[in-house]
Amino acid sequence: xxxxxxxxxxLPGVFYRKxxxxxxxxxxxxxxxxxxxxxxxxxxxxxxxxxxxxVDGVIDCFAVENESIVDxxxxxxxxx
Amino acid sequence: xxxxxxxxxxxxxxxxxxxxxYEIGMPPSGAMDQYSYTVANLLVGNxxxxxxxxxxxxxxxxxxxxxMRISLTGxxxxxxxxxxxxxxxxxxxxxxxxxxxxxxxxxxxxxYLAVEGGIDVPVIMNSRSTxxxxxxxxxxxxxxxxxxxxQTGHMxxxxxxxxxxxxxxxxxxxxxxxxxxxxxxxxxxxxxxxSKQSFLQTEWTVTPEANRIGYRHRGERLQFVERxxxxxxxxxxxxxxxLGYPIGSIQVPDGVEPIVLxxxxxxxGGYATIATVISSDLNRMGQxxxxxxxxxxxxxxxxxxxxxxxxxxxxxxIAASL
Numbered sequence: 001x002x003x004x005x006x007x008x009x010x011l012p013g014v015f016y017r018k019x020x021x022x023x024x025x026x027x028x029x030x031x032x033x034x035x036x037x038x039x040x041x042x043x044x045x046x047x048x049x050x051x052x053x054x055v056d057g058v059i060d061c062f063a064v065e066n067e068s069i070v071d072x073x074x075x076x077x078x079x080x
Numbered sequence: 081x082x083x084x085x086x087x088x089x090x091x092x093x094x095x096x097x098x099x100x101x102y103e104i105g106m107p108p109s110g111a112m113d114q115y116s117y118t119v120a121n122l123l124v125g126n127x128x129x130x131x132x133x134x135x136x137x138x139x140x141x142x143x144x145x146x147x148m149r150i151s152l153t154g155x156x157x158x159x160x161x162x163x164x165x166x167x168x169x170x171x172x173x174x175x176x177x178x179x180x181x182x183x184x185x186x187x188x189x190x191x192y193l194a195v196e197g198g199i200d201v202p203v204i205m206n207s208r209s210t211x212x213x214x215x216x217x218x219x220x221x222x223x224x225x226x227x228x229x230x231q232t233g234h235m236x237x238x239x240x241x242x243x244x245x246x247x248x249x250x251x252x253x254x255x256x257x258x259x260x261x262x263x264x265x266x267x268x269x270x271x272x273x274x275s276k277q278s279f280l281q282t283e284w285t286v287t288p289e290a291n292r293i294g295y296r297h298r299g300e301r302l303q304f305v306e307r308x309x310x311x312x313x314x315x316x317x318x319x320x321x322x323l324g325y326p327i328g329s330i331q332v333p334d335g336v337e338p339i340v341l342x343x344x345x346x347x348x349g350g351y352a353t354i355a356t357v358i359s360s361d362l363n364r365m366g367q368x369x370x371x372x373x374x375x376x377x378x379x380x381x382x383x384x385x386x387x388x389x390x391x392x393x394x395x396x397x398i399a400a401s402l
Contacts, residue, residue, distance in 0.1 A: 010184045011089065011137050012370040013288045044137065044370050045291040047089050069288070071371050072184055 004060055004078040007051060009070045013044030015051075017066040025066075031059045039077055042070065051076060081145040082195070084228040085179070088140035090291075093199050093218035093230075094192075095131045097343065098207035105347050108327065109209035109217065112292060112343055112366025113190055115252065115391060116154035120194035122399050123151035123171045123240060130198025130235035131208035133224075135191040137369070139182025140224060144174045148196045148232065149242060155188015155254055155367050170245040188254035188367035200233035212292050213344045240402050250398055252364070257283070257373040260340075261361045261387065264378050266329065267320055267352035275302040275335075279354065284338065284374045292344040295365065297374060302335040304352070314350055324348045328357035328365070330376075340365060358384035360391040 009015070017025045017040050027039050033053050040051040057079035064076055084091075094117065097110020111117030111134055121130050133140075139157050152159050152168045159166050160181050166172055168191075174180065182191070201208050201219050210218025219228060268276060284297035304317035312321040318334050325331070325341050331351035332338045340357055342365065357365055358379065368374060379387075 008184075012372075044288050045090060046289070049089060049138065069371060072369070
């Protein structure tokens with residue numbers, strides 16, 4: 001079993017799993033992702049920051065739900 | 081020249097602000113944490129109004145295309161030059177080709193980058209500050225974007241040696257819960273006594289909308305004294321006939337979510353303003369992040385003026401030591 005790698009939030013704000021309310025989630029648990037893929041957005045001050053994976057992997061689980069308030073350094077999603 | 085490789089979340093050119101035009105509806109803009117901005121300029125030997133970069137939450141990545149001295153002050157957002165950690169609140173040297181970047185913000189919200197000579201952008205109505213709401217001033221009226229190239233100016237007035245630093249006691253610390261001093265007044269008579277107490281006792285939470293225009297706070301609903309609304313005021317009890325808004329004044333539209341009006345806010349309007357953040361705590365207001373807690377503490381005008389004098393005296397002492 002490979003170790004899990006966590007993606008942490010660089011910003012306080014609201015976490016979104018999809019680009020807009022009428023679009024599907026960027027990724028689902030179990031999906032394969034490549035470095036640079038977007039897994040969510042964080043909105044603060046009406047700016048949207050794209051949360052990207054830095055390495056190839058498989059999405060293990062999301063630690064926060066869509067539209068959750070998140071803080072700096074909070075775990076957002078883990079890869080396996 | 082400084083090339084912007086990555087702009088950060090909201091990096092703007094700011095200085096002391098656009099002073100003297102408030103009565104025509106032009107807010108000051110300017111650095112939200114004037115103390116940190118002022119010290120940043122002192123550390124590179126600049127004139128006090130030289131323009132600096134105000135970096136918010138997520139730092140930029142900047143490529144320096146000539147040798148210069150820089151300094152970084154404000155909230156804690158660990159800086160690196162070419163991947164090596166460097167200190168804040170100290171005079172640093174960068175050489176042509178060096179890259180400045182930042183780790184995640186650790187405390188506070190905004191960092192000030194001062195460069196020798198200041199950032200050179202057009203002066204508009206006495207200031208180089210970016211007025212974010214309207215899109216004037218600073219660099220093309222907007223936050224920096226990848227690919228922008230900044231010129232440095234000629235506002236250096238003395239040589240400050242690399243490695244100069246200020247006393248640890250003069251470096252502000254920012255936690256996650258903040259006590260912000262306010263003078264209760266102006267339209268506070270519109271609140272019920274119970275709501276005045278609630279305003280001062282509630283631990284408010286800063287919402288994601290917090291920005292240079294204002295900080296909105298989530299917590300209790302506040303109630304207004306019943307009255308027949310006067311001519312010119314809107315129908316909601318939180319409305320009054322229009323008045324000028326002090327910088328740092330707090331309005332509570334419909335009694336929901338107090339909003340502290342800040343440096344890019346409108347200068348007047350029709351909401352009851354119930355208290356005003358004292359000038360020296362505006363610096364700390366600018367270092368509060370979304371989700372952090374705020375408690376408003378009532379002080380007198382005498383105490384507010386004394387706090388301002390203390391801040392000014394501290395800055396004079398720092399200036400004399402460099």
